[in-house]
Amino acid sequence: MALIDVKTAAARLSTLVDGLDETTARGDSVLPGWSRGHVITHIANFSRAFTRQVDYALRGELVEVYDGGRPARDADIEAGAHRPAAELVADLDQALTALLAAWDRVGPEDWSRPILHRNSTLAHGIDATWRELVIHTSDLGLGPTPDEWPAHFCTHLLDFLRPRTPDGVHLILRPSDGPVWENGTGEDRVLTGTLTALTAWYAGRAQIEGAPELLPWP
Structure with a gap:
């Protein structure tokens, strides 16, 4: 895939949540047990985690995706899910901006650099970013559905x-x-x-x- 696909997905997500109100933020997402606040918090946290994966990889270092592993990841999602809608949106926008800036720093010779996410490489990592953004945009239940997923x-x-x-x-x-x-x-x-x-x-x-x-x- 291309970085443009990730940027397109991020832009669509940002536009979708722009102006999110409190009732909508507290509403159910498509994912059982998760509100839209949970999904937005997860995407923001994932974006920060992957920004770190990229930054460390470009320095020739490895770092865990989430400090504290899956339990800490889940606890952070629950802790952040109930924030005011404006805070959720601002946090997501900031996290996505930093993530896209990190991917922009990856040069042609860097894609084979290793990362700890799935013990893979930056090339696999940008695919993971693409999946997270496209799928969770649909999971928000705010209009876009899997019926709109591109064929590729x-x-x-x-x-x-x-x-x-x-x-x-x-x-x-x-x-x-x-x-x-x-x-x-x-x-x-x-x-x-x-x-x-x-x-x-x-x-x-x-x-x-x-x-x-x-x-x-x-």
């Missing part, structure tokens, strides 16, 4: 989520508006629909009747 994003996400296919299943997705996609070995399970609907199901954001139960996110 869907293709990327399907390939990233291949480990979700259960053992013993040969999963065959036949989108009405795209090429056939296959993964796994075993019993054939064929699902049909639009590319976005099938991708949303594989990402845990939609239901498809008769679909197999998926494994956790990789």
Whole structure:
């Protein structure tokens, strides 16, 4: 993917939450148990964490994604979710601005630099940033849905989520508006629909009747 995809996703998110009011901030997101304040806080915290991943990588150093690991990540989301709407939006804008500035500092020779996020590289890290911004923008439940995910994003996400296919299943997705996609070995399970609907199901954001139960996110 290209940095422009990340910048496009960030701009869309910022525009979406601009002027967020208190009632909307406290309202339910698409994610069970999370308000929109939870989602916004998570995106802001993720953005800061990834800014740090980039900054350290460019110095030839490694750093944990979240100090204190998953428990600290979850506690920080809960602690920040109930802030006033204006504070949520300002924090998100500041975090996204810093994140995009960090990615702008990555040169052509830097993409192979290692990071601790998934024990991968900056090239994989910008893909992770893209996924977080696009998916969680839909999770806010403020208008954009997975039906609007770009085709090249869907293709990327399907390939990233291949480990979700259960053992013993040969999963065959036949989108009405795209090429056939296959993964796994075993019993054939064929699902049909639009590319976005099938991708949303594989990402845990939609239901498809008769679909197999998926494994956790990789």
